[in-house]
Amino acid sequence: MTGSPSAAASEAPLDVQVLQTAAALENLAVTSYTSAAAMPFVVAGSPGLRALIDRNKAHHAAHAQAFNQAVAKAGGAQQHAADARYAASVAGRLAAMKDPSSLTGLLNELEGIIAQTCTRYASLAAGGALRSLFVNVASVEAQHSAELLIVRELLDGGHREPGVSAADARAMPAAAGTAGIPQAVYPTAGASAINEGVVR
Amino acid sequence: MSGHSRRAFAAGVTGLWVGLALDACSSSAPPSPYTGDLRTVALAAALENQAVSAYQAVDAALRGGKLGPAVPALAAFVHTATAHHTQHAATWNAILHAARKPTVTGTPLSGNAQLMSTISGASDVAAVVSAMRHLETQAAQTYTAALENLKGVGPAVTAAATIAPVEAMHAAALGYVFSGQSAVADFLGTGGAVSIKALTA
Numbered sequence: 001m002t003g004s005p006s007a008a009a010s011e012a013p014l015d016v017q018v019l020q021t022a023a024a025l026e027n028l029a030v031t032s033y034t035s036a037a038a039m040p041f042v043v044a045g046s047p048g049l050r051a052l053i054d055r056n057k058a059h060h061a062a063h064a065q066a067f068n069q070a071v072a073k074a075g076g077a078q079q080h081a082a083d084a085r086y087a088a089s090v091a092g093r094l095a096a097m098k099d100p101s102s103l104t105g106l107l108n109e110l111e112g113i114i115a116q117t118c119t120r121y122a123s124l125a126a127g128g129a130l131r132s133l134f135v136n137v138a139s140v141e142a143q144h145s146a147e148l149l150i151v152r153e154l155l156d157g158g159h160r161e162p163g164v165s166a167a168d169a170r171a172m173p174a175a176a177g178t179a180g181i182p183q184a185v186y187p188t189a190g191a192s193a194i195n196e197g198v199v200r
Numbered sequence: 201m202s203g204h205s206r207r208a209f210a211a212g213v214t215g216l217w218v219g220l221a222l223d224a225c226s227s228s229a230p231p232s233p234y235t236g237d238l239r240t241v242a243l244a245a246a247l248e249n250q251a252v253s254a255y256q257a258v259d260a261a262l263r264g265g266k267l268g269p270a271v272p273a274l275a276a277f278v279h280t281a282t283a284h285h286t287q288h289a290a291t292w293n294a295i296l297h298a299a300r301k302p303t304v305t306g307t308p309l310s311g312n313a314q315l316m317s318t319i320s321g322a323s324d325v326a327a328v329v330s331a332m333r334h335l336e337t338q339a340a341q342t343y344t345a346a347l348e349n350l351k352g353v354g355p356a357v358t359a360a361a362t363i364a365p366v367e368a369m370h371a372a373a374l375g376y377v378f379s380g381q382s383a384v385a386d387f388l389g390t391g392g393a394v395s396i397k398a399l400t401a
Binding site: 052062063115122124129131134136139140142145146150162163169170172173174175177178187188 | 268269270271272273274275276277280281283284287288291324325326329340343344345347348349350353357358360361362363364365366367368369370371372373376377378379380381382384385386387388389390
């Protein structure tokens with residue numbers, strides 16, 4: 001799931017295009033997390049993973065609302081549909097999902113696309129408030145990624161979830177300490193094109 | 201954005217802006233070589249140097265057994281995070297250097313002594329993790345707030361945009377792995393952003 005930003009010709013101002021695309025990606029995340037929450041191995045599985053899925057879904061709904069409020073303020077139409085570029089392929093992969101490790105892998109891919117897109121758009125947006133909003137959201141998606149990467153690392157290694165005691169912290173494998181912080185500079189190569197999610 | 205988050209976000213940005221204005225009116229301190237956007241860049245370089253120093257202190261505490269028996273995941277985290285912050289400091293200092301300003305090599309921050317005292321006084325993993333989570337969140341929020349006020353679209357904007365999410369990931373990973381609890385909020389916010397007044401250079 002990769003893409004690259006491009007300055008495609010459009011009637012809409014740049015800020016409207018990037019906000020609509022960001023909202024479309026957030027809508028995709030909401031539908032994906034909704035599907036994930038209903039999967040049998042999630043329903044019957046770890047309470048910790050269920051909590052992350054429910055919490056992340058709520059965050060993405062809040063982000064979609066924030067982007068749609070900003071796009072309305074900028075004079076554009078709100079985007080309530082899921083990103084068309086990824087919607088079908090993600091739905092297909094979710095339908096075939098059989099285990100928590102693969103699921104966290106897919107959800108992490110989604111978080112990465114949104115975070116990279118918001119990071120990239122922060123450098124494109126003209127106003128300071130919009131730049132700040134994009135990085136505010138990008139940072140939260142990056143945090144979701146960090147936790148999903150850690151969960152997957154522990155699942156794949158056969159380790160139990162982190163606990164609250166000092167003994168629990170000492171029991172964590174070294175790999176869990178670095179799984180959630182894979183890069184020094186947040187990438188943008190996987191950002192969506194600016195007009196990918198525009199309202200047509 | 202929830203009402204609370206939106207208010208906290210606005211308050212943080214406003215606070216940073218007021219800090220800039222007050223600093224510009226101050227005449228008691230010696231003149232700083234950094235003005236405008238470059239003062240924000242210098243603050244960022246100082247914060248990164250501070251993070252490197254703090255993690256080096258944690259590493260020493262871990263190696264010396266001051267925090268109890270070995271914590272392999274924390275040792276690995278500290279090693280990687282130190283490398284990240286070293287790279288971030290170089291990024292911010294490269295912007296200063298390109299603008300023919302002195303690079304920031306130390307930790308000219310008003311809160312540095314208190315932070316280092318907190319780390320050196322910590323005797324358990326939880327206390328250290330709490331201090332480092334605060335440091336990482338503060339850095340991420342500072343860069344997010346700075347994006348509100350930086351002029352134009354230059355290297356400082358790109359640096360803030362690509363470094364803030366990494367600091368946020370550091371904070372999230374520390375919280376999740378070492379306390380077993382996720383503290384990720386719906387928005388990062390800027391309420392804990394470091395004021396430009398904290399820069400003493």
